[in-house]
Amino acid sequence: MHEAEATPAWVLLAYLVSGVCFILALRGLSNPESSRRGNRAGMIGMAIAVVTTLVISYRPTRICVTAPANDPGYYARCAAAHGNELNLLLIAAAIAVGGSIGLVTARKIQMTAMPQLVAAFHSLVGMAAVLVGTAAYLNPAAFHIVDAAGAILPVSRVEMGLGVAIGAITFSGSVIAFLKLNGNMSGAPILLPLRHVINLSTLVAILAMIVLFAMAGQNQPPPYFFMIAILSFAIGFLLIIPIGGADMPVVISMLNSYSGWAAAAMGFTLHNSAMIITGALVGSSGAILSYIMCRAMNRSFISVIAGGFGGATSSGDAAAIDRPYKRGSAEDAAFLMKQADQVIIVPGYGMAVSQAQHALKEMGDKLKAEGVRVKYAIHPVAGRMPGHMNVLLAEANVPYDEVFELEDINSEFAQTDVAFVIGANDVTNPAAKTDKSSPIYGMPVLDVEKARTVLFVKRSMGGVGYAGVDNELFYRDNTMMLLADAKKMVEEIVKSLG
Amino acid sequence: MDFISILSIFVLACFVGYYVVWSVTPALHTPLMSVTNAISSVIVVGALIAAAAAGSASSKWLGLLAVALASVNIFGGFAVTARMLAMYKKKERPAPQGDNSHA
Numbered sequence: 001m002h003e004a005e006a007t008p009a010w011v012l013l014a015y016l017v018s019g020v021c022f023i024l025a026l027r028g029l030s031n032p033e034s035s036r037r038g039n040r041a042g043m044i045g046m047a048i049a050v051v052t053t054l055v056i057s058y059r060p061t062r063i064c065v066t067a068p069a070n071d072p073g074y075y076a077r078c079a080a081a082h083g084n085e086l087n088l089l090l091i092a093a094a095i096a097v098g099g100s101i102g103l104v105t106a107r108k109i110q111m112t113a114m115p116q117l118v119a120a121f122h123s124l125v126g127m128a129a130v131l132v133g134t135a136a137y138l139n140p141a142a143f144h145i146v147d148a149a150g151a152i153l154p155v156s157r158v159e160m161g162l163g164v165a166i167g168a169i170t171f172s173g174s175v176i177a178f179l180k181l182n183g184n185m186s187g188a189p190i191l192l193p194l195r196h197v198i199n200l201s202t203l204v205a206i207l208a209m210i211v212l213f214a215m216a217g218q219n220q221p222p223p224y225f226f227m228i229a230i231l232s233f234a235i236g237f238l239l240i241i242p243i244g245g246a247d248m249p250v251v252i253s254m255l256n257s258y259s260g261w262a263a264a265a266m267g268f269t270l271h272n273s274a275m276i277i278t279g280a281l282v283g284s285s286g287a288i289l290s291y292i293m294c295r296a297m298n299r300s301f302i303s304v305i306a307g308g309f310g311g312a313t314s315s316g317d318a319a320a321i322d323r324p325y326k327r328g329s330a331e332d333a334a335f336l337m338k339q340a341d342q343v344i345i346v347p348g349y350g351m352a353v354s355q356a357q358h359a360l361k362e363m364g365d366k367l368k369a370e371g372v373r374v375k376y377a378i379h380p381v382a383g384r385m386p387g388h389m390n391v392l393l394a395e396a397n398v399p400y401d402e403v404f405e406l407e408d409i410n411s412e413f414a415q416t417d418v419a420f421v422i423g424a425n426d427v428t429n430p431a432a433k434t435d436k437s438s439p440i441y442g443m444p445v446l447d448v449e450k451a452r453t454v455l456f457v458k459r460s461m462g463g464v465g466y467a468g469v470d471n472e473l474f475y476r477d478n479t480m481m482l483l484a485d486a487k488k489m490v491e492e493i494v495k496s497l498g
Numbered sequence: 499m500d501f502i503s504i505l506s507i508f509v510l511a512c513f514v515g516y517y518v519v520w521s522v523t524p525a526l527h528t529p530l531m532s533v534t535n536a537i538s539s540v541i542v543v544g545a546l547i548a549a550a551a552a553g554s555a556s557s558k559w560l561g562l563l564a565v566a567l568a569s570v571n572i573f574g575g576f577a578v579t580a581r582m583l584a585m586y587k588k589k590e591r592p593a594p595q596g597d598n599s600h601a
Contacts, residue, residue: 029526029533099572102572102573106578124568124571142554386524387530
């Protein structure tokens, strides 16, 4: 049974093709037109990988069909030794159950809940990696990673150890991220005393366990493998609880990256090129997104991971509370925007929370009917995950060529009559450009204050943004505060526009 | 495949990933995350091998559970990506006005 059979060339080619399909899936996302084709390429790649694996996994059973004539019990013994058709039924059932849960979720989920969904999906990839790693540990012969004596090869041990560790971190980290994003757990950072010491020593312990696991002999080694898994579950949990709500775009991109590295590590164990290519793609994708998010917040990756940002709700000077500001009504806002040549709408997480995107689109249409140019400006970290606002606007049928990124539209505010800020706060705070003592100093922000008038939709004057800093913008002469629920306010403006 | 060939594939794929992902438009970053989620479930390959293999019952059941989890992700991930991508539409161009400037 330990015959080291070489993988047939067509199998290697099939996995390569599926890897190429995954590259095309990501390549397609360079613009919305080609993206749908890309997604189909991804599905084809996955189908090729799954079918190929099923076919080679069942090869031994088919070999058994050519039984020697003088041995009537051969087929039963051979099939029992190599797996049998019952497994195929169970596998089909597992795919059917998992697949239908996935399809129903994908159909029902609200676009505003996309960050939670992605976090939940990441946790599944992580768990699957842990399960596959454990299965390989328990039955290494099935994965062809044993030496002549039946012991797991040292290289494979390192790969398995890393794969399980990264998978477990992805799992527990994503579960915490999900609970925070879904509101089951407070978005505020939870700071344990000595957390950096605890985290670092846990990481060191995991690496030590991997080394010990690789060097351990075959004669009943202590359960290093399971220690790796348990410690990694713990570190994933510990790493994410101190990170606050506003840093979620980085966390979710980082977990995306981890799920890729976990798949790559398992690919090394299984010598599977489709898994390695995919793991590398997903790993770099998540890493690049984390980098883009950090850059958009002017934070270093290390400081985000260290956590604790946005915890304290009041910054140094509390004197700012009673400053005078101008308050406007929906009618005022409607009047101002109707007179304008150009209105730039700046959406943020608050728009997602109050589901105001459809009302906003209606307002935009009304304004366009009045001859006003309407554009949307998106800050990279608006919302809870990269591209969150773009999806919500697309859902409301806002054409994507009216939606602009920060660097493409920032120079236009100076020639704009009205900037309409809805549910965004920190990303418009001029203190990021002027106040060196501000926690958000240096973060690229949208220059909304350069517009002739700023309309700022906000629930009340009380709350501050996630960075916990007051916004200078509220008290400026050209700012009019529209204090109400975002959706209600926009609906009233639509009514006033008539 | 020996370790070095695998490592070569991995390193080259990292470079491909780096350049391909930078060319993704920021407007599609959310679909990028959901599709990478779906494709990283190619780990189902390992789960299928474990589930189909004989020799260890616990390994088989772990494999089956992993197949189910990865399937949630594969079907859910591609479906939700398709649903999002279908929403991205271009501005409907107004009917072309008679352009007589090039008489």
